[in-house]
Amino acid sequence: MTTTLTKTGGHTSHPTYKQLKERVLKNPASSFWLKGAITSLEDRDVLDAQLDVSYLAKLYDIRLREALPGEQPEPEREREIIIHCDEPGCGWSLLMAIEHLPDWHNLPCPQCHSGILVNDEDMVSSAGDL
Ligand SMILES: [Zn+2]
Numbered sequence: 001m002t003t004t005l006t007k008t009g010g011h012t013s014h015p016t017y018k019q020l021k022e023r024v025l026k027n028p029a030s031s032f033w034l035k036g037a038i039t040s041l042e043d044r045d046v047l048d049a050q051l052d053v054s055y056l057a058k059l060y061d062i063r064l065r066e067a068l069p070g071e072q073p074e075p076e077r078e079r080e081i082i083i084h085c086d087e088p089g090c091g092w093s094l095l096m097a098i099e100h101l102p103d104w105h106n107l108p109c110p111q112c113h114s115g116i117l118v119n120d121e122d123m124v125s126s127a128g129d130l
Contacts, residue, residue: 058095
């Protein structure tokens with residue numbers, strides 16, 4: 001796969017969701033399943049859809065590993081957590097490697113900018129996993 005950078009106003013930026021989506025939908029090599037999934041996911045809440053897709057990707061990493069003869073599950077890939085915002089009406093969440101948890105310590109939610117996603121208590125309770 002190649003990554004295309006788009007010039008916008010003198011700054012180099014990655015292609016937008018819309019640009020990438022059009023590329024996939026117009027590509028005859030893209031599967032019908034993928035095209036259908038992209039289209040149907042647009043009816044969902046974007047955060048809910050992103051979370052489900054993250055789970056699906058993780059699930060299929062595991063399914064693929066189990067399908068490969070002689071392969072053992074990679075412990076690295078099992079060490080993932082989901083952090084989420086508890087503010088009413090926000091619902092922001094992120095699937096990430098547990099090693100990155102300290103990066104979020106005492107930071108506010110990137111979506112609603114209120115609350116602390118990972119507080120001291122969270123750091124203590126997950127200390128054994130880090
Ligand atoms: Zn939030």
